[in-house]
Amino acid sequence: MSKTFYIETFGCQMNAHDSEKVVGTLIREGYQQVIDEAEAGLILYNTCSIRDKAEQKVFHRLNEYKRLQGEGKRFAVIGCVAQQEGEKIFEKAPYVSIVAGSSSYRNLPEMLDRLEAGETRITGLDDRQTDETFDTEFTARSNPYRGYITIIEGCDKFCAYCVVPYTRGKERSRTSASVLAEAQRIAALGYTEIQLLGQNVNSYVDPSGKRTFAELLAAVGEVNGIQRVRFTTSHPRQFTKDIVDAIDAMPALCDHIHLPVQSGSTSVLKAMQREYTREWYLERIAWTKAANRDISLTSDIIVGFPGETDKDFEDTITLLDEVGYDAIYGFKYSPRPNTPAIHMVDSIPEEVKVERLAILNARQREIQRANYQRHLNQTMTVMVEGHNTARNQIIGRSSQNKTVNFTMPPTESALNGHGFSRAGREAEIRGALAPEGTALPAPGSYIDVRITQVFPNSLVGEAIAPAVAPSPALLAQQALNARITV
Ligand code: SAH
Ligand code: SF4
Numbered sequence: 001m002s003k004t005f006y007i008e009t010f011g012c013q014m015n016a017h018d019s020e021k022v023v024g025t026l027i028r029e030g031y032q033q034v035i036d037e038a039e040a041g042l043i044l045y046n047t048c049s050i051r052d053k054a055e056q057k058v059f060h061r062l063n064e065y066k067r068l069q070g071e072g073k074r075f076a077v078i079g080c081v082a083q084q085e086g087e088k089i090f091e092k093a094p095y096v097s098i099v100a101g102s103s104s105y106r107n108l109p110e111m112l113d114r115l116e117a118g119e120t121r122i123t124g125l126d127d128r129q130t131d132e133t134f135d136t137e138f139t140a141r142s143n144p145y146r147g148y149i150t151i152i153e154g155c156d157k158f159c160a161y162c163v164v165p166y167t168r169g170k171e172r173s174r175t176s177a178s179v180l181a182e183a184q185r186i187a188a189l190g191y192t193e194i195q196l197l198g199q200n201v202n203s204y205v206d207p208s209g210k211r212t213f214a215e216l217l218a219a220v221g222e223v224n225g226i227q228r229v230r231f232t233t234s235h236p237r238q239f240t241k242d243i244v245d246a247i248d249a250m251p252a253l254c255d256h257i258h259l260p261v262q263s264g265s266t267s268v269l270k271a272m273q274r275e276y277t278r279e280w281y282l283e284r285i286a287w288t289k290a291a292n293r294d295i296s297l298t299s300d301i302i303v304g305f306p307g308e309t310d311k312d313f314e315d316t317i318t319l320l321d322e323v324g325y326d327a328i329y330g331f332k333y334s335p336r337p338n339t340p341a342i343h344m345v346d347s348i349p350e351e352v353k354v355e356r357l358a359i360l361n362a363r364q365r366e367i368q369r370a371n372y373q374r375h376l377n378q379t380m381t382v383m384v385e386g387h388n389t390a391r392n393q394i395i396g397r398s399s400q401n402k403t404v405n406f407t408m409p410p411t412e413s414a415l416n417g418h419g420f421s422r423a424g425r426e427a428e429i430r431g432a433l434a435p436e437g438t439a440l441p442a443p444g445s446y447i448d449v450r451i452t453q454v455f456p457n458s459l460v461g462e463a464i465a466p467a468v469a470p471s472p473a474l475l476a477q478q479a480l481n482a483r484i485t486v
């Protein structure tokens with residue numbers, strides 16, 4: 001078998017970051033990444049099981065892979081569907097050699113040894129047994145401007161609809177010392193933005209007892225060179241006021257909290273086993289709104305959970321109005337294997353789910369249309385993420401996690417030394433993204449932008465000062481990782 005691999009990743013940010021760790025581990029073990037699956041000796045498929053008959057889609061995809069089966073080609077199914085379906089995957093797709101859930105990735109080097117020795121049915125399945133976390137120094141950091149750190153793995157909440165407690169294992173946190181050591185390694189690579197990850201990131205409990213979650217946030221914000229700290233996803237149950245206080249006290253902590261409510265109806269929340277009420281949730285929102293900083297709030301919502309009445313759904317709509325989120329991710333309930341809700345009658349017809357989701361999204365769009373108005377004429381610091389050459393815009397993100405599309409002013413050197421009048425030259429340059437003499441700011445650059453136009457999902461503006469370029473270390477890291485994809 002040739003030591004080349006191809007990886008494809010689905011699912012949440014934690015899955016994407018797991019892939020960075022898996023890729024780093026494979027490279028460490030002497031494998032080389034290829035971007036064409038036809039050239040790979042080992043094909044890895046990092047799967048998600050959250051909604052919509054995910055396992056059927058995986059088997060469908062595996063069937064497509066089967067056509068690729070060449071001499072010595074091996075397949076690994078990893079991630080949440082792997083943990084959920086387990087050895088059934090070998091029955092349905094006998095050409096698969098590895099089936100491994102995320103709680104077993106620390107054993108990957110050993111699994112790869114067995115694969116290379118010719119074994120064909122290698123499993124890494126955990127079933128909520130392990131207390132260990134996958135901390136590795138060999139993460140392939142493929143993101144050009146943001147370093148991810150998983151601080152807590154698994155989930156112990158068992159919401160009635162959700163597969164995660166079964167696919168990701170027990171809730172278990174890393175020591176704050178190990179998190180901070182990783183934050184320092186990330187800063188040394190030149191990154192200025194860190195995102196802390198966990199299915200319920202604020203359920204974090206430091207095994208060494210040294211720091212609370214809010215204290216850990218502050219400590220990461222104090223790491224030399226770190227300018228932005230994000231964290232996701234927060235759960236309302238463990239959402240404590242000291243998190244808001246930490247954001248208020250420390251500008252490096254981004255003014256954005258993703259706090260999924262799922263439903264605005266207390267009786268639906270009870271059926272969902274979320275273990276909080278509408279009032280409990282709104283109390284946490286009130287803390288956030290009382291902060292000195294303008295903290296942006298976002299949420300996830302499920303419509304059409306079994307038994308959701310028109311009145312329950314109306315409660316969700318009024319909650320949207322009351323909170324005034326800056327974004328929501330709305331989903332139609334979908335029954336999932338192993339979950340308690342699979343035993344409930346999926347009572348809401350598909351067309352009602354579709355209609356409720358459409359109403360939800362339409363209302364939210366109106367809320368955002370009004371909300372985003374507050375940014376008109378504001379000046380905000382934006383971190384560059386990329387460029388939209390078709391639209392002649394630079395794409396960046398505000399601390400609040402809002403997308404900002406903007407243009408650069410032409411530089412003095414571009415304006416001078418040409419045979420045109422200054423005004424004519426300026427008009428010519430404004431239409432072009434990278435006029436002669438101006439360089440596009442690299443991802444990870446910071447730049448102050450004045451907002452000139454607002455849309456329900458994005459802001460548009462003009463840079464009012466030159467960009468602050470990323471450090472040479474980050475540029476070197478970006479060049480290195482241009483060969484890595486996750
Ligand atoms: N731990 C996070 C959510 C992780 S899953 C939390 O508790 O908030 C991401 C989102 O997927 C959830 O917030 C939920 O809105 C949605 N989701 C999970 N299971 C679902 C299901 N069976 N049907 C529809 N949406 C679901
Ligand atoms: Fe799923 Fe609930 Fe855990 Fe979130 S808290 S991952 S929704 S079980």
Ligand code: F3S
Pocket residue numbers: 010011012013014015047048049050079080163164167168
């Ligand atoms: Fe999907 Fe697993 Fe994440 S089910 S959403 S990849 S935790």
